Each structure stands twice: as structure tokens, then as C-alpha cells.
Amino acid sequence: MYVIIxxxxxxxxxxxxxxxxxHRYAAHQTFTMSKxxxxxxxxxxWLTQGSNYLSAYGYGVMHRMHHAYADTEKDPHSPKYDSNLFSMMWRTKNMYQDINTKRISIEEKFTKNVPQWERFDAFASSRFSRLTWALIYTLFFVFFATAWWQWLFLPVTFLMAPIHGVIINWFAHIYGYVNFKVSDTSKNLLPFDFLMMGEGYHNNHHAHGGRANFGVKWHEVDITYCIMVVLDKVKLIKLK
Structure with missing residues (x-):
């Protein structure tokens, strides 16, 4: 039970x-907040992603490139130009690392105002940090796993952020429904996105990239946006 929790x-x-x-802050800046x-x-x-930690700079820049080049050869991740999801995610990983370590030259429009905390990113992305989190997860399973099948979830703890990425960047470009005609293959995965907290309304998002609320129809409740409204009300963020 503790493992599932x-x-x-x-x-x-x-x-x-x-x-x-x-996504909504670093890449699209749909709200502002204090330093x-x-x-x-x-x-x-870092605390919630652990061994899967993603840099705001690397993610933000790469995601802007995804919108600019969606489903073209320049897209960092597209089912249209990769034979399977593993090759797509490998290419995504390489692109993310190239951007995050600044090994490649990036146009200013993709980097402008994207937040970066280089010293913290260096620590949070380090092998030491990732392996420490992996050890913590493993020890948790050692103490609390009560059945063999629960150990099948251990790799999920190591790879959760890439799994989230696969669901949106692969499956949400293949399966689902469309509200808007766009120039790419983006789709909405679920009528009520309980699984991805609003990220699954991918077609809506590609049609209106700067919109904070990814839901459009009455049943498309964007859970993340609902939380953002509360944070705006208590003045922790300011929605644009």
C-alpha cells in the first residue's frame, strides 16, 4: 500500500x-512570480522529480523549439520523424542535454527570459543527486514493498519524467480527439484529463500556446490551471 501511495x-x-x-512558466510565461x-x-x-529532475532552462528552450518546429525535422520530439518512442526519447534526451549544457547555439527567441539557476541545475542534474534519489527510492521499496509485483514500480520512480514526456510527446500526437485544426498532429488525450493534470489537452495547447488554461470545452477541466487560479488569488503568482 505504501508503495502505491x-x-x-x-x-x-x-x-x-x-x-x-x-511548461507554463519557463517555456510560455503565462504568469509571473517573484525571484x-x-x-x-x-x-x-528537484524535490518532487528527484532522479528525474529537469532543468527549467533545458525544458523551456526545448519546448519552445517544439512549438516552432512541431512535426518537422527540427522538432526535438515528433512521432512523425522517429520510428518508435524509444528512439524519439533518446533524441529528446540528447537535444535536452545539448541545450542545457549550451553545447549548441540557440536562437535568442528560444532563450529569452527562460529562467536559469546554473549552480542549482548543476547540482540537481548531477550523477550524485540522481543516484542518491535512486538509492532513497530503492530503500523505500526495501522497507515497504510487501509483494513481488510492487517492485515492478521501482523503474517508474527512476524514469517518471520521461514517462510523462512519452505520454504527451508520443501518444498525444497519435491518439485522441481534435478541437482545433492545426499544422501538426497534436491531439487531446482525454475528455477529462485526470491523468496528466491538463497536459493531455495537447491539441488545445498547440492551438493557443500562450493560454494558461489548457481546457476549452466544459468537460475539459484543467486541474493545474485551477490550482494556478488559487495561487493567483493568494498573490503567490500573477496570471497574465
């Missing part, structure tokens, strides 16, 4: 900071 907590907490901080709030989000992203 851990998986649920890691799934939704890591996903929230991916969609709230990395202190930004630093807190860096830390909480």
Missing part, C-alpha cells in the same frame, strides 16, 4: 511542477 505522490507532484513551472518564488519552484521541482 509513493507512486501516486511522485506522479502528481512531479507532474505538477513540470506543467506549472517548467524568491522562482527559486522555491526550482527546489520543489
Amino acid at each position: 509513493l507512486i501516486v505522490i511522485l506522479w502528481y507532484s512531479g507532474l505538477f511542477f513540470q506543467t506549472f513551472f517548467l 524568491l518564488g522562482e527559486k522555491v519552484c526550482f527546489f520543489l521541482t
